Amino acid sequence: MSGPDLLVLATVATLAGSGIYLLLERSLTRIVLGVVLIGNGANLFILLSGGVTGRPPIRGLFGSEGISDPLPQVMILTAIVITLALTAFLLSLSHRAMRLTGDDEVRDDEEDRRVIARVERELARHRVREEVERMRRIHAEEGFRAGLRARLGLRGTVRRERRELRRRMREEWERQMAADDPEGGMDTTMGEDSP
Amino acid sequence: MNNVLVPLPVVLPLLAAGLRLALAQRLVRVQRGISVAVLAAVVVIAAVLVYQTDHYGPQTMHPGGWPAPIAVMLVVDRLAALILLISGVITLCVLIYAIGQGASDNDESTPLTIFHPSFLVLLAGVADAFMAGDLFNLYVAFEMLLTASYVLITLGGTPARVRAGMTYVVVGILSSVILLIGVALCYAATGTLTLAQLAVRLADLPPDVRLVLQLTLLVAFGIKAAVFPLSAWLPDSYPTTPAPITAVFAGLLTKVGVYAIIRVQTLLFPGEALTELLLVAAACTMLVGILGAVSQTDIKRTLSFTLVSHIGYMMFGIALASRAGIAGAIFYVAHHITVQTTLFLVAGLVERRGGSTSMDRLGGLARVSPLVAVLFFIPAMNLSGIPPLSGFLGKLWLLRAGVQEGTWPAYALVGVALLTSLLTLYTMCHLWNRAFWGDRGKLPERGQIIEGRRGLSGTGIVATAAPGTMVGTAAALIVFATAFTVAAGPMAGYIDRAATELLDRRAYLTAVLP
Known part of the structure; x- marks a missing residue:
């Protein structure tokens, strides 16, 4: 595994770790931020799953020699859209919770x-x-x-x-x-x- | 081979959802007609697919026109077709029930305009999950049905629903991220996501890598299926929603997780059943769930806990991984979708007549409204496994599979399953005694508006004998569940063939890979 890939892996670990830490908090805002971080960590992780990085996967521009795997990028695109939509939903939900209860704490079971x-x-x-x-x-x-x-x-x-x-x-x-x-x-x- | 029928259960509900949103408030009757017609069409298509898969093997469709392993494809085999058929019937009944409830509450206001499209998208997601031919499509299907369920569970944005919805949404997103990580791991290890190709390539991997992949996927699907250590979110979030929504959630959503576990275990990791681990999980799910149910005083919460508990039965069958075990699990999925949905719909009828689902406030319902009592009694006995009904057949099948296995963990699980069944019977009798027998408690008079309870649209519920459509659909579901007993022979044969097909894998692989 090359240097840049290792850096991406370290970023994934940091994002996921911080995200989980935030998720364990009681404040809804931090939970939303935690979800965002974990989601981005997972997206980067998919990028890693495509193997070594190469030239941009654009057909006819560089030939088919040594280009990166385009499939993970397609998957990330889908995952990003989903994460974005869910973050928006979660934000509106926590805003509604704040309007209703006056603070943004997670309620008791x-x-x-x-x-x-x-x-x-x-x-x-x-x-x-x-x-x-x-x-x-x-x-x-x-x-x-x-x-x-x-x-x-x-x-x-x-x-x-x-x-x-x-x-x-x-x-x-x-x-x-x-x-x-x-x-x-x-x-x-x-x-x-x-x- | 392209079968044009295959994508329709996904496409039709999505089209109808878009149409409903486009029409907004106009032509209410037409809109209802569209929803019902589409769901009825899905049922018919699923029935045709059941016939086709049984006679001609798995049906496939490559929507993009790309060749086999590259394309995003939909695959229907016997298992998928059967579960799709039952899901279609359930959603159709629940939709008619919801229309009945909405009509009698006299509302077509804001939350309800979003209810039908979300409901249709939910069905599209469920159908897509059943038919997904690759892992990423499965992820997208899960996102589709989960996002629809997030909207439905927070419908109206009331404090109770926002509180419960928050937990539900965060747990749902987390499970999806774990699934996504599993997808990435699978791709990194094998370079493909098509399930059939994965099945071939995973065999070449070192066993420990395979174990990591398997456990990641199992955790992701385990959260969605509410298997024990991952089940705490369910009983807290389900009871807050209106009856039809809880009913369809309880019936379908956890079963999609169970279906995914069956698919992954049999297709991707054959011969590595993790039997001990899954048996322990199954035993804990059964016991923790049913002990939770015993201590509840609210009908909806009790039913949510029994839902968790009975997921354990399906896990039992999956853990055994024998032909009888898988077949028993499939039959139990079919039975449990029907009976759990029926029970929640009847809980909605009880709430409507009694003004509450708390057993402390109910009493003597059997005398006030004998029809609802009968409608509750039959599925309750079905859930507990009283002989001629389908719950008994499912349990018998699973127990026999356990005894055939012959190892001591399997025998222990047979014991736990019997105990759970007994405790379910106890819970249901307890519920019956508190809510249906005894003095007429604090039941409201007919025509009185019930304090603090709201229908789908948030207007007050008037205590009435439930409208005919609601009672009718609940009764129709009971008849449907009874049909499992009447048609037990052909159905058992079909399910047995489905289990054989799952364990054999050749039919699936040759249908997908050219």
């Missing part, structure tokens, strides 16, 4: 949200159960009056937990409704992901 909500519910239930256990223990060990005091404290805890849970559920529900609503959501209220 619906499933992730559901799992988190389920875990939170379980944790709250667990906390209440622990509190009940503690109340029972106090009741058994320190007598009736201490038990009564603990029970009053417990009611507070349960109420607090329940209020917190209900708030979370309502948030989730409102978010879900907003997400299902095709015409709503043009404002930026959808932007904040609840922590």
Whole structure:
């Protein structure tokens, strides 16, 4: 492999590497840039697949001796057009996402949200159960009056937990409704992901 | 030998798409007529091709008039013709369903004018992928169908669809780049991209180079087919789109990936099935998919997970690489395209009547709308593999192929397949219990406009018994799936011949190479 070819290969590696790095980011703009870089890397790679470079493959200009392989160039032309169109589509999509959400971050998976909500519910239930256990223990060990005091404290805890849970559920529900609503959501209220 | 029928399934939908765009808002009836007529024509052509390939061997077409290995060519063999026929029937039914839905929502507004052309381009891409005679044409076909699907999945640009569409588009582009790199590697190694010529020349390469090429192509097609480690994108993106679009995606797009894997494995890399690797992938796809389905509370999401899970069955057959295995996989592709599309269409009917696809909000649908319940029940049982239906036949075929293989990984996979089938039955019963039996939950009254749900064009859906065209097409698809059972004998014979032809390769090679 000759010097210039090696240089092209190094360029391909750099483009693909940087592209993948950008693709792993959370910002949509960087993802689009990553897609562009990877696409160009792949196009250059096709150029390499044509073997050693030679004279321009134009019929009748240089004879058929020692010209480059024209086929990869044809393929690159097709691939470039496709990459261009898809980049345009991706850009408009991320612009639309930015208009809708106010930032250009990748949204969380619906499933992730559901799992988190389920875990939170379980944790709250667990906390209440622990509190009940503690109340029972106090009741058994320190007598009736201490038990009564603990029970009053417990009611507070349960109420607090329940209020917190209900708030979370309502948030989730409102978010879900907003997400299902095709015409709503043009404002930026959808932007904040609840922590 | 040029067969003029071969390019028509690609050309006709593209022409119709252009015509529809040109006519824009005028002559709505004529436009619908054009779409339906074109798809019906594709079905008829595919049926003729099925006959021709079965009697006269693979049919070819060189559109540019160049001699054989140089030309971009289209090749149809038994496998391609059969899958094309089934895809044609499915898209025709889904289109009629969508027209029914659009008509009852009373809309011909903006998003819908783009829906039909995109849908037609999607079919053209799918047909091109089935018939592509060279690797680069296959890449272009994939781009065609993927680009159409990008438009369809983000239709209307709602927040949920943009969010899901973003993941889908980026994953799609990445898989295409990997395919492109595979194409470049193949060209660098052999100097050709025509599949038939590749098949000949790859045999001379060192085994490790061949392995690199094979794995690159498998990863690229594996993403599109949603095989396990590469399947995470699917259940997140499919459920957000309107019912007809999800239905056609679920039915066709992943199967195009499976088809490409079958083609590449049998034609380019015969005798190097990577059986162990693919068996592990198949087992993981089945189990992870179905366990995901068990834990869902939304009908569309459950169905998306079962879709992933059942890709595992086809991978099982491909991994075995025996005649029975490949034949079983082909039958399963045919069965699964039909049944999965039907289920998603019925999910659309449920959404229309019940106002939601969340099982938490549905209940007692069997009493409110018994017809929809029956329409759901039959394909659900078909998917789980209850005896007389085609799901049972497909599973039986694959399991028998596994037992014939006789190695312990094959036996293990037979066990996993049975377990998955059982869990599918469990999932479907669970879904049935929650949504169709029990008390009438929060179902809206007839004629009430459903909050937060929108039809294809973004106008509100009114809770009604679904219009006749929608119910009719869903029922027609169920009849079509039942036909697999009724015509199981001839169909099995045909598929067996198709598998023999794939493994033998001679018919394909002599048809393409002069």
